[in-house]
Amino acid sequence: MELKLVEQLIEKYFQGETTIAEEKQLKAYFSSNHVAPQLAKYQALFGYFETQNETQFEPKLILQPRKQFSVKWIGIAASFVVLFGLSTFHFYPTKSENVELGTFENPEEAYVETQKALFMVAEQVNLGMNSVSHLKEYENTKKSIFKN
Numbered sequence: 630m631e632l633k634l635v636e637q638l639i640e641k642y643f644q645g646e647t648t649i650a651e652e653k654q655l656k657a658y659f660s661s662n663h664v665a666p667q668l669a670k671y672q673a674l675f676g677y678f679e680t681q682n683e684t685q686f687e688p689k690l691i692l693q694p695r696k697q698f699s700v701k702w703i704g705i706a707a708s709f710v711v712l713f714g715l716s717t718f719h720f721y722p723t724k725s726e727n728v729e730l731g732t733f734e735n736p737e738e739a740y741v742e743t744q745k746a747l748f749m750v751a752e753q754v755n756l757g758m759n760s761v762s763h764l765k766e767y768e769n770t771k772k773s774i775f776k777n
Contacts, residue, residue: 632665639671 638655641647647655658664659675733739 632668635665635668639668 635655635658638647638651642652642655656675659668659672664672731742733742
């Protein structure tokens with residue numbers, strides 16, 4: 630093969646513009662014993678491709694099967710959770726059984742206590758309404774600044 634043609638093919642090869650046939654020509658040229666001394670530095674590159682074609686991959690990794698939780702163990706865990714929940718419910722009764730709910734025998738007493746409770750609620754609502762009144766001032770100021 631001509632030296633000038635080989636140099637052109639090497640240039641095309643490094644530009645990524647060679648065809649498969651041209652690459653085969655380069656591999657054949659560099660695998661021969663008649664390589665020009667100035668191109669000897671490329672011989673290792675094309676020789677590497679030749680040796681890599683001959684090597685084969687032999688996997689030596691032994692895969693271990695994954696351990697999976699069986700349905701049996703999941704069922705056992707679920708039954709323990711259910712037993713724990715039921716025992717907690719059974720042995721620790723709720724506090725509402727012993728709590729005095731404020732029942733009154735006399736209807737007038739119940740009426741007075743209800744009025745007290747409603748008065749406390751009304752006071753809290755009035756406090757909240759006073760806080761909201763500042764928002765009305767803010768809204769008026771905003772409307773005067775940003776005239777829509």
